Amino acid sequence: xxxxxxxxxxxxxxxxxxxxxxxxxxxxxxxxxxxxxxxxxxxxxxxxxxxxxxxxxxxxxxxxxxxxxxxxxxxxxxxxxxxxxxxxxxxxxxxxxxxxxxxxxxxxxxxxxxxxxxxxxxxxxxxxxxxxxxxxxxxxxxxxxxxxxxxxxxxxxxxxxxxxxxxxxxxxxxxxxxxxxxxxxxxxxxxxxxxxxxxxxxxxxxxxxxxxxxxxxxxxxxxxxxxxxxxxxxxxxxxxxxxxxxxxxxxxxxxxxxxxxx
Numbered sequence: 001x002x003x004x005x006x007x008x009x010x011x012x013x014x015x016x017x018x019x020x021x022x023x024x025x026x027x028x029x030x031x032x033x034x035x036x037x038x039x040x041x042x043x044x045x046x047x048x049x050x051x052x053x054x055x056x057x058x059x060x061x062x063x064x065x066x067x068x069x070x071x072x073x074x075x076x077x078x079x080x081x082x083x084x085x086x087x088x089x090x091x092x093x094x095x096x097x098x099x100x101x102x103x104x105x106x107x108x109x110x111x112x113x114x115x116x117x118x119x120x121x122x123x124x125x126x127x128x129x130x131x132x133x134x135x136x137x138x139x140x141x142x143x144x145x146x147x148x149x150x151x152x153x154x155x156x157x158x159x160x161x162x163x164x165x166x167x168x169x170x171x172x173x174x175x176x177x178x179x180x181x182x183x184x185x186x187x188x189x190x191x192x193x194x195x196x197x198x199x200x201x202x203x204x205x206x207x208x209x210x211x212x213x214x215x216x217x218x219x220x221x222x223x224x225x226x227x228x229x230x231x232x233x234x235x236x237x238x239x240x241x242x243x244x245x246x247x248x249x250x251x252x253x254x255x256x257x258x259x260x261x262x
Contacts, residue, residue, distance in 0.1 A: 042224035050228040060213075064232065067198060067209040070126055074133025075194045079187055082138040086145025090179075091171065096146070107143065111136040115201050129201045133194045140190035141183070148182025149175055177252075184248045191240045199233060210236075 024044065030036055031043050038046070054060035089096040089103075111132055118128035152175055160174045202211025210229055217225035 039221060039223055042227060046224040047227045047231070050222075050225045051232075054213075054225070054228070060232065063208060063210050063213045064236070067195075067202065067211070068236070070129050070209065071133055071195050071198050074130040074198070075137045075191060077130075078134030078137030078194070079141045079190050081134075082141030082186070082190075083145050083183055085138070086142040086183075087149055087171065087176070087179075089142070090146045090149025091175070103142070107139045111139070111197055112200050115204060119205050124205050124207070129198060129206070132201055133198055136197045137190040137194050140193055141186040144182045144186030144189075145179065148179030151182070152178040180252050184244070184252070188241060188244045188248075191244050192237045195233070195237055195240060 027041070028044050031038075031041050051060070089099060114135070115128070115132055118132055122128040122131070156174050156178060157170055160170050165173065198209070199211040199214070202209040203215045206212035206215070210233055214226055214229045214233075217223070217229060
């Protein structure tokens with residue numbers, strides 16, 4: 001049984017690797033045999049050499065640390081406030097009505113459009129970057145949380161009340177567990193989207209971070225470093241998404257096996 005499970009896991013892993021390997025293989029064939037200037041598409045060996053160079057001198061890890069620190073602070077504050085606020089709006093109907101127009105109006109404004117204004121207000125330091133990430137994470141989590149709370153089966157709430165449960169017990173014992181799939185859907189979107197927004201702000205106003213490294217490489221037309229940075233960004237984004245999915249399985253073990261798969 002264990003051997004069969006191991007083979008199945010290995011087969012799934014290989015299947016997931018097929019497309020990325022095919023892309024890199026196509027990339028290498030195109031730059032080797034095609035008439036493509038290195039300025040447009042560098043060789044993988046050059047991208048790898050840049051990775052070794054920036055890793056050896058510590059510059060890459062310096063920028064990674066700065067970007068992750070900004071992203072973590074903004075994401076944690078914004079998503080926490082979004083989840084709490086979403087629960088309150090879903091539980092108190094009048095509170096939802098009070099914030100409805102303002103919340104949806106603010107949500108409709110692209111968060112990247114606020115970057116120039118925040119830079120004018122707060123300068124080029126970390127605060128406007130963290131604040132922009134926090135705003136994005138807040139709006140990515142508050143709506144799924146609100147929808148998750150409002151879509152909880154009313155029979156569950158009535159059953160809990162009939163057994164003598166108070167509001168606090170209902171919220172934490174019934175509402176929150178039932179809304180958790182929607183909450184985690186928002187968290188998963190917020191985690192990767194926050195990182196994308198951070199890169200955008202670092203590109204236009206940063207003096208450090210992966211976005212700054214990407215923009216610095218663009219100014220010098222160093223496309224191999226640009227591709228190296230983009231690959232690192234993709235790996236970090238994938239890792240953040242995997243971490244969210246991993247914690248989701250730990251927090252909601254009852255959700256396993258509830259979907260059909262062929």
